[in-house]
Amino acid sequence: MKYRTIGTGAGARRVSVLALGAMLFGTLTDEKTSFAVLDRYVEAGGNFIDTSDNYAFWVGGDVGGQSEALLGRWRRSRGVGDEVVIATKLGAAPLAPGTGYVDNAEGLSAKAVREAAERSRERLGVDRLDLLYAHIEDRTVPLAETVEAFGTLVAEGTVGLLGASNHAIWRVERARALAAAAGVPGYEVLQYQHSHLRPRFDMPSDLFEDGSLGHAGAELLSYLRAEPGLTLVAYSPLLAGAYTREDKPLPPDYDHPGTPARLAALREVAKETGASVNQVVLAWQIGGALPVIPLAGASSVAQLEENLAAVDLDLTEDQRARLDAAH
Structure with a gap:
């Protein structure tokens, strides 16, 4: 495994370069399989x-809460401690069954942030949440209130x-600027959809008026270069x-004209390396x-093994240049 540091200062953590998503653990992926993948x-x-x-x-x-609860059971059964970094999110849990994050989300008020974080700690069985995200925006709450609530935790x-x-x-x-001005910690890790294929940004979206669906577009990538x-x-x-x-x-x-060229570049590099397209991505x-x-x-150990093998797949400068340039 390879590792990189996330965050700065006293809260910085050394994490593996491949993160494991536990979204469906405890629901579509049963407990036995989930535990095997985690192990x-x-x-x-x-x-x-x-x-x-x-x-x-x-x-x-x-x-919701099924994934966190399963991770809590896994932690306790395996004696897992601070050596494993578990990230969770709040703000998008529906307030009642049969509703969703669009029409009835818990939101990001100070009260909601504190209560949701406490429930997550209880389900995970931890005294401290290693990394906590604001899952979606809540423009009904002043941003300063949300920033202060997270900083207080x-x-x-x-x-x-x-x-x-x-x-x-x-x-x-703006949230990071407010945090800096108030002398409280701000957001240091960003989670967005990102892959080798580039999406359109004019599709309907529940999250953003511009249809971006949380994609990491050119603006976000430029932001990473600057920060x-x-x-x-x-x-x-x-x-x-x-x-x-x-x-x-x-x-x-x-579905746009740039997709076929990027798919072709992926398949070409996969053939050259003997790796799967997923591993190349x-x-x-x-x-x-x-x-x-x-x-x-x-959803299986076999899928995980394929993903893990990508960590040791070193692309040449030429291969990477071709993947970057395809459009």
């Missing part, structure tokens, strides 16, 4: 696991690092299997110039 990931040196307080409300018919020692997911970049920057203390955790790097599975078509936001992210940590789920 193998840690055995391989992985130590960065991602969940959320609303995973997976759309499967379980509740408000860090000051109290119940949260380590802070992050934001699926926010407009100007909102991230070296930030790290991007890239969710859905393998597009839910769409690179390799015929039964998984590409999402509609990848992950290796491209891991070894790039920007601080990107792919976050890939796995």
Whole structure:
């Protein structure tokens, strides 16, 4: 396994360059399989696991929490401690079964942040959340209130690092500026969808008016170049299997003239290296110039093994240049 540092100062953590997504653990992925995947990931040196307080409300018919609860049971049964970094999110859990984050989310008020963080700590069985994200925006609450609420949790020692997911970049920057002005910790880890294929930004979206669906576009990547203390955790790097599975078509936001050229470049490099297309995508992210940590789920140990092999796949400068230039 290879590692990189996320965050700065006293809260900085050394994490594996491949994060494991636990979204469906405890729902679509049963406990036995989930435990086997987690065990193998840690055995391989992985130590960065991602969940959320609303995973997976759309499967379980509740408000979420199943993934966190499973991770708590796994931690206790295996004696896992601070050596494994578990990131979670709050703000997008529905307030009642049968509703969702669009019409009835818990939000990011000071009260909601504190109560949701406490519930996450209880489910995970930890005294401190290693990394806590604001999952989605809440424009009904003053940004300063949210910033202060997150900063207070860090000051109290119940949260380590802070992050934001699926926010407009100007909102991230404003929140970081407010935190700096108030002398409290700000967001240092950003979680957005990012893969080798480039999406369109004119598709309908529940999250953003501009249709970006939380994608890491040119603005976010430019922001990473300008702010070296930030790290991007890239969710859905393998597009839910769409690179390799015929039964998984590409999402509609990848239906544009640039996609075939980038797919062709991926397949060419995969053939040259003897790796799978999925492994090339992950290796491209891991070894790039920007601080990107792919976050890939796995519903079986076999899927995990394929992803883990990407960590040791070193692309040549020429291969990387061709992957970057394809459009």
